[in-house]
Amino acid sequence: NAGVMQNPRHLVRRRGQEARLRCSPMKGHSHVYWYRQLPEEGLKFMVYLQKENIIDESGMPKERFSAEFPKEGPSILRIQQVVRGDSAAYFCASSPMVTDPYGYTFGSGTRLTVV
């Protein structure tokens, strides 16, 4: 079991470009969570998805950010027209079911730098 796979590990974008971050959950996990970590801070919840459904997006900025978890393929966090303030580490976590606290696993993260 390869664990939660995120790619790319590092991503550099110029201001105004789009960033696409991918997360493949662990095998058998159908719940995906995205978090953002600004430098020297804790992680902040962004969005919770199940296959083809956004369950909770209360932590997502209202503009430029979107997320999906299609029936086939990885979950995608998309940031349009990136700005310097979007520079952060973005972590994805997956779990097999919400009632299982022990299966919650984080990926290695994508470090986005906006220049």
Place this chain on the structure above:
Amino acid sequence: ELKVEQNPLFLSMQEGKNYTIYCNYSTTSDRLYWYRQDPGKSLESLFVLLSNGAVKQEGRLMASLDTKARLSTLHITAAVHDLSATYFCAVDRGAGNMLTFGGGTRLMVKP
């Protein structure tokens, strides 16, 4: 809105010493997690605490949970340099495994 506060935010200690990191949270929750993060790395799960009075130990680290006081502690015994890292507590909002993290405690253990 659930708030999670850790203290201290920064801790420098000598090898061999003991210390405790505190994690307070503002609303009822029945799941609390402790994680370790090394610079530039992901989060390593240390403990999952699920009930009032829960105590778990792994090596030099021991975590406890008091749900009535809304307080968890991470106790470090006889610290060694390898424990240098940032430690986060995280609390489940109560619906769906969405976690609210504390600001982290950056621990430096000096030889």
